[in-house]
Amino acid sequence: MAITLKVNGRSQSVDVDPATPLLYVLSDDLALHGPKFGCGLGQCGACTVISNGQAIRSCVTPVSTVANAEIRTLEGLGTPEKPHPIQQAFIDEQAAQCGFCLSGVILTAKAFLDKNPKASEQQIQQALSGVLCRCYVNVRMLKAVNRYAKEAAR
Amino acid sequence: MKTRLTSDARRALADAGFTRRAFLKGSGALIVTFASAATFDRVNGVFAQGFNGTGSNRLDSWIAIGQDGIVTAYTGKCDFGQGLYTAQMQLVAEELNVPFDRVRLIQCDTSMTPDQGTTSGQQSHPTNFNTTNLALAAATARETLLQLAAARFGGSANGLVAKEGVISASDGPSSRRVSYAELIGGKKFEVQLDPKARRKHPREWTVLGTAVARVDMRDMVTGRFEFVHNVRVPGMLHGAVVRPPSVGATVMGVDESSVRDVPGLVNVVVKQNFVGVVTQKPWHAMQAASRLKVSWSAGTGLPSQRDAYQQIRTQPAADTLLVDSGDVDATLKSAATVVRATYQHPYQMHGSIGSSCAVADVQGDKATLWSATQSAYPTRNTTATLLGLKQENVRVIYTRGAGCYGINGADTVTYDAAMLSQAVGKPVRVQLSRKDEMAWENYGNLFAIDQRIGLDAKNNIIVWDYEAWSAARGGRPGYNTPGNVVTGSLLGLNPAGFTPRSPAPPPSQPLNNGSNTAPSYIAGRVRDSQNGAGIVRSERVLSHRVRSPFFTGPLRAPERLQNTFAHESFMDEIAAHVKADPVEYRLRHLNHARLSAAIRAAAKAANWQTRPSPRPGQRETGVASGRGIACVCYEGDNGYVAMIADVDVDQASGQVRVTRLVVAQDCGPISNPDGMRNQIEGGAIQGMSRALGEEVTWDAEKVTSIDWRTYHPLPLGFAIPKIETVLINQPDVEACGSGETAITVVAAAIGNAIFDATGARIRTVPFTPERVKAALAARRSQSTA
Numbered sequence: 001m002a003i004t005l006k007v008n009g010r011s012q013s014v015d016v017d018p019a020t021p022l023l024y025v026l027s028d029d030l031a032l033h034g035p036k037f038g039c040g041l042g043q044c045g046a047c048t049v050i051s052n053g054q055a056i057r058s059c060v061t062p063v064s065t066v067a068n069a070e071i072r073t074l075e076g077l078g079t080p081e082k083p084h085p086i087q088q089a090f091i092d093e094q095a096a097q098c099g100f101c102l103s104g105v106i107l108t109a110k111a112f113l114d115k116n117p118k119a120s121e122q123q124i125q126q127a128l129s130g131v132l133c134r135c136y137v138n139v140r141m142l143k144a145v146n147r148y149a150k151e152a153a154r
Numbered sequence: 155m156k157t158r159l160t161s162d163a164r165r166a167l168a169d170a171g172f173t174r175r176a177f178l179k180g181s182g183a184l185i186v187t188f189a190s191a192a193t194f195d196r197v198n199g200v201f202a203q204g205f206n207g208t209g210s211n212r213l214d215s216w217i218a219i220g221q222d223g224i225v226t227a228y229t230g231k232c233d234f235g236q237g238l239y240t241a242q243m244q245l246v247a248e249e250l251n252v253p254f255d256r257v258r259l260i261q262c263d264t265s266m267t268p269d270q271g272t273t274s275g276q277q278s279h280p281t282n283f284n285t286t287n288l289a290l291a292a293a294t295a296r297e298t299l300l301q302l303a304a305a306r307f308g309g310s311a312n313g314l315v316a317k318e319g320v321i322s323a324s325d326g327p328s329s330r331r332v333s334y335a336e337l338i339g340g341k342k343f344e345v346q347l348d349p350k351a352r353r354k355h356p357r358e359w360t361v362l363g364t365a366v367a368r369v370d371m372r373d374m375v376t377g378r379f380e381f382v383h384n385v386r387v388p389g390m391l392h393g394a395v396v397r398p399p400s401v402g403a404t405v406m407g408v409d410e411s412s413v414r415d416v417p418g419l420v421n422v423v424v425k426q427n428f429v430g431v432v433t434q435k436p437w438h439a440m441q442a443a444s445r446l447k448v449s450w451s452a453g454t455g456l457p458s459q460r461d462a463y464q465q466i467r468t469q470p471a472a473d474t475l476l477v478d479s480g481d482v483d484a485t486l487k488s489a490a491t492v493v494r495a496t497y498q499h500p501y502q503m504h505g506s507i508g509s510s511c512a513v514a515d516v517q518g519d520k521a522t523l524w525s526a527t528q529s530a531y532p533t534r535n536t537t538a539t540l541l542g543l544k545q546e547n548v549r550v551i552y553t554r555g556a557g558c559y560g561i562n563g564a565d566t567v568t569y570d571a572a573m574l575s576q577a578v579g580k581p582v583r584v585q586l587s588r589k590d591e592m593a594w595e596n597y598g599n600l601f602a603i604d605q606r607i608g609l610d611a612k613n614n615i616i617v618w619d620y621e622a623w624s625a626a627r628g629g630r631p632g633y634n635t636p637g638n639v640v641t642g643s644l645l646g647l648n649p650a651g652f653t654p655r656s657p658a659p660p661p662s663q664p665l666n667n668g669s670n671t672a673p674s675y676i677a678g679r680v681r682d683s684q685n686g687a688g689i690v691r692s693e694r695v696l697s698h699r700v701r702s703p704f705f706t707g708p709l710r711a712p713e714r715l716q717n718t719f720a721h722e723s724f725m726d727e728i729a730a731h732v733k734a735d736p737v738e739y740r741l742r743h744l745n746h747a748r749l750s751a752a753i754r755a756a757a758k759a760a761n762w763q764t765r766p767s768p769r770p771g772q773r774e775t776g777v778a779s780g781r782g783i784a785c786v787c788y789e790g791d792n793g794y795v796a797m798i799a800d801v802d803v804d805q806a807s808g809q810v811r812v813t814r815l816v817v818a819q820d821c822g823p824i825s826n827p828d829g830m831r832n833q834i835e836g837g838a839i840q841g842m843s844r845a846l847g848e849e850v851t852w853d854a855e856k857v858t859s860i861d862w863r864t865y866h867p868l869p870l871g872f873a874i875p876k877i878e879t880v881l882i883n884q885p886d887v888e889a890c891g892s893g894e895t896a897i898t899v900v901a902a903a904i905g906n907a908i909f910d911a912t913g914a915r916i917r918t919v920p921f922t923p924e925r926v927k928a929a930l931a932a933r934r935s936q937s938t939a
Contacts (some may be wrong), residue, residue: 037509038383041862075377080376089373100381132869136868137832142870
C-alpha cells in the first residue's frame with residue numbers, strides 16, 4: 001500500500017504494509033540514521049521522532065497513522081555543519097558516549113520545551129523520565145538540555 | 155561516522171580485494187603485515203584478560219603517511235562510545251608532531267588493522283598508550299622520519315626538530331626543511347618497531363592531555379553517525395532468530411507452513427537448535443520469527459532463584475587459591491575479635507539500549523561481516539569456524555553498535571547473520587528482539603562471598619579470610635570457542651570446558667589481582683613476592699567457580715565490581731565495629747601510595763568529617779543522611795579510585811537517594827581530561843543503577859528479565875547526584891585505563907553511606923526499597939560478630 005510521509009520537510013511515498021511501525025519505514029525504506037531500534041516496545045525512547053510537534057515512539061506507531069503528519073527526525077533538526085541549538089548544546093557539553101539514545105533524549109526534550117519554554121530543571125528532568133541512556137551520560141545531557149532551554153527562553 | 159579512508163588506503167584496498175593475502179601483494183603505502191609482536195608485550199603488568207592479540211612489529215602495519223601529508227593510523231582497539239577513537243588520534247598527532255586534523259584512524263578491520271584481540275577491561279591505554287603497539291609505532295615513525303631527514307641533510311638527527319609534519323634544523327639555515335610527505339609520502343617505512351624509540355614525556359604534550367572534543371560527536375547528535383544498525387548492503391535481506399522458550403530446550407520440529415503467508419518470506423533456516431527466518435523486509439522478519447511454529451523439547455530446568463546464593467555453594471566447583479599464608483585458621487583462633495559477614499551479588503546484564511545487530515555477506519567461500527564485536531579478529535576466526543570457511547577469507551569490519559559495557563549480543567548476532575546469509579547466499583541483516591537480547595546474553599556473574607577478619611587487642615586487622623562462590627558459563631568466544639555464546643551453542647558447539655577441582659593447589663604464582671579477588675588490605679604474599687596493596691599478612695583468598703545455567707561473560711568491571719562490593723562493605727563494617735573513622739581505618743591498613751593518595755584526595759574534596767559510622771544522633775524514622783567511602787586498585791594495577799557517596803534514605807519507603815558522589819581517580823598520565831570525566835560520570839551513575847535496581851530474574855525454566863519493565867535500570871529522569879571528579883594526573887608513570895575504575899566502587903560507597911545514615915547494613919545487591927526496609931527492620935537484632 002502506498003503511503004505518503006512528510007519527513008524532515010520532504011514528502012515521500014513508500015509502498016509498505018500499513019501495519020509496519022514507522023521506525024522500520026524511516027530506517028529501512030528511507031535509510032535514515034536518527035531513529036533507532038532500541039526495544040521495539042516503546043519503552044526506551046531510542047526510536048523517538050517528532051510528529052506534528054509531539055514526541056512519539058516510532059517503533060510502536062503504525063506507519064498508516066502518521067500519513068501526512070509532519071515528521072521530524074534527529075537529522076531533520078540540523079546538520080553537522082549547522083546543528084540546531086539543542087544539538088549545539090549537546091556538542092558544547094560533549095553530552096554523549098555511544099550516542100544510540102540521542103533521538104530519545106534530544107527530541108523528547110525539544111518537543112517538551114517547544115510547548116513548555118519556561119520549564120524548570122525539575123520539569124525537564126521529569127519530561128525525560130521515560131527515556132533511557134545506558135551509558136548514563138545523565139549529568140551532561142541534563143546540562144545540555146537546560147543550557148538550550150535557557151538560551152531558547154531568552 | 156564512516157571510517158574515513160585516505161586516498162592511499164582506498165587505493166590499496168581496491169587493489170587488494172579484501173583478503174589479507176591479496177592485500178599483502180597490493181602496492182602503495184598501506185601495507186599490513188602481521189608478524190608477532192609478542193616481544194614487545196609487557197611480561198608483567200595489567201594484561202589481566204590476556205586478549206590483546208599479537209599486534210604487529212612492522213611499522214607499516216600501524217602508520218602510513220600519504221603524499222598529501224595525511225597520516226593514517228591503524229588500530230586494533232575500537233571505540234564503542236568511550237572516546238578511544240579521538241584519544242588514539244591525539245596519541246598519533248602528539249608522537250608524530252602533526253596537527254590533529256591531519257590524522258586519520260582506521261579501527262578494527264581485519265583486512266587492514268593489526269590483530270589486537272579484544273578491546274576490553276580498560277586495557278587499551280596500557281596496550282596502546284605506553285611503550286608498545288600504537289604508541290611505539292608513532293614514536294618509531296617520528297624517529298625514522300628524523301633519520302631520513304638527517305640523511306637528506308647530510309648530518310646527524312641531533313638538532314633536527316619535527317613540528318607540524320615538517321623537519322627542520324633547529325640552528326641551521328631555513329632552507330634545511332623537509333616535510334614528512336617529501337620524505338616518505340606514499341612509500342613504505344619498511345622498518346620494525348623500535349623498542350628504544352623515545353615516547354614523549356607527558357610534560358611535553360600539547361595534544362594529548364588536552365580536552366580534544368570527540369570527532370564523532372557532531373555526527374552523533376545530528377543523526378548522521380553510521381551504526382552497524384544503519385549498514386545497508388545492496389541486495390540485503392533481513393533475518394530474525396527464534397530462540398528456545400526455555401533454557402536447554404532443543405528443536406523437535408519446525409512447521410514452515412506456519413509462516414508461508416508472511417510477505418516476502420525467503421527462507422526458514424534450521425541448523426541443530428539454531429532457528430532463523432529470512433525475509434525481504436525487517437518488519438516481516440520480526441513477524442515471521444514470532445509466528446514460526448517450532449516444537450521444542452522441555453528445557454533442563456533452572457534452580458530456584460530464591461535459593462540461588464545457597465545453591466551455588468553446593469555445586470561441583472573449580473577452586474583457586476590466590477593467596478594463602480597458611481596460618482589463617484590459627485590467627486583467627488588467637489584473634490581478640492573475629493568479624494564475619496556474607497555478601498551477595500546477583501546476575502546483572504549489559505542491557506544495551508539498542509538490541510544487537512550485524513550484517514553478513516557470505517558469498518561462496520568468502521564472507522564480509524559488519525559487526526559491533528569488541529573482538530574483530532577473534533570473531534573472524536570463530537565465524538570462519540561456524541561457516542566452514544578459511545579465516546583469511548572472512549573479513550570483519552568493526553562498526554559501532556549501542557554501548558556494550560562488555561560482551562552484549564554483538565558477537566552472537568554476528569554469528570546469526572553469518573549463518574542466515576550463508577543459508578540464503580545473500581547479504582542478511584539481523585537485529586535481535588529486545589527479549590532475545592536480554593534473555594540470552596552473557597550476564598555478569600552471580601557471587602556469594604564469605605569473609606572473616608580477626609583483630610588484635612588494638613583493633614588492627616591481623617588476618618583476612620576471603621572465600622567466594624561464583625557461577626559462570628561460556629564467556630568471550632576468543633579465537634576458537636564460539637560455543638561461549640548462545641548462537642554457537644545452539645549450533646552444537648560447547649562452551650569452554652569446566653573441570654571441577656577441589657581442593658585448590660597452593661598458590662605458586664605472584665598475586666595477580668586482575669579480578670580484584672584479593673581485598674586491598676592484604677599483603678598478598680606468595681613465596682618471595684608481595685603484590686598486595688595492604689599490610690595484613692595472615693591472608694587467604696579462595697574462590698570456588700561453579701557452572702552457571704546461564705551464559706556469563708565480562709560486564710563492565712567484571713568480578714572486580716562484585717568482589718569490591720564485598721571487600722569495601724566489609725572493611726566499613728570492621729571500621730564501624732571498632733568505632734574507627736572509615737577513611738583513617740582504610741589508610742591504616744594500606745601500603746599503597748597511589749590508592750592512599752586517591753582516598754585522601756576524595757576525602758579532601760568531599761570535606762570528609764573524621765568520625766566513625768553510623769552518624770551519631772540519627773533517628774530511626776524519616777529521612778536519614780549519611781556518607782560512605784569505597785576504594786580500589788582496579789585490576790590490581792590498572793587505575794586507582796576512591797569514591798565518597800552522600801545519600802538520603804527514606805526510612806518509611808526504603809528509597810535511597812544518592813545526593814552527591816565525589817570521585818578521585820588516578821589513571822596515570824591523562825590522555826583527555828574531558829573524556830576521562832565523561833567515563834567517570836557515566837560509570838558512577840551506571841554503578842548506581844546496578845547497585846539500586848538491576849537484577850536478572852528467572853523462573854523454573856527461563857529468564858524473566860526480558861524488557862525494561864522486567865529489568866530495572868534507572869531512566870534519565872531520576873534525580874541524579876551532584877558528581878564531583880578529582881582527576882589525579884601522574885605524568886611520570888605509565889598510562890592505565892579509566893573506563894571501568896569508577897563503577898567498581900559505587901555499590902560499596904552507597905551501601906556504606908546507607909549504613910552511616912541508618913545503622914542498617916545491606917549485604918545483597920541491588921538495594922531495592924524492600925531490601926532497605928528489611929535491613930532497617932533488622933537493625934536492632936543485627937550483630938556482626
